[in-house]
Amino acid sequence: MKTLITLNINGDAREIYIDARRSLLDILRDELALMGAHRGCDSGDCGACTVxxxxxxxxxxxxxxxxxxxxxxxxVEGMAKDGQLHPIQRALVEKGGIQCGFCTPGFVMNIKALLDENPKPTEAEARAWLAGNLCRCTGYAKIIEAVMSVAEESA
Ligand code: FES
Ligand code: FES
Structure with a gap:
């Protein structure tokens, strides 16, 4: 049986009939064609699906x-505006915090949540906040460098 729900996604109200057993990630990717949130572990361990x-x-x-x-x-589809990357996305590119990119959308969203809550985190606070986002490529140092540069820019 399907249930009608409304989701306001990136500023657009979307009405959709869904199978009540399906995850938000399923609906974003499979029903709404928003492929930015990635399916890594599908069990809450990698952070690639963060929104x-x-x-x-x-x-x-x-x-x-x-x-x-x-x-x-x-x-993550709602982050760039008017063809311009969001400052978090730009910093990740500029600081080399992206390699294969699989983890990146999850990092972008969790970094945004961090900086919305704490615009001037210490490096330790940033590392602790992002501990649930896994990256197999970058070694994390460049990602944290990107976070700190965005925090500095907004000073
Ligand atoms: S896919 Fe959701 S936490 Fe890994
Ligand atoms: S850039 Fe490849 S997993 Fe993070």
């Missing part, structure tokens, strides 16, 4: 979409 729901970062593979009727959702 921001009602201002909080969540691992969308672990959430039932049906529980978020009426929610405001920001995905």
């Amino acid at each position: 921001i729901v009602n201002g909080q970062p969540v691992t969308s593979c672990m959430m039932l979409a049906a529980d978020w009727n009426g929610a405001e959702i920001l995905t």
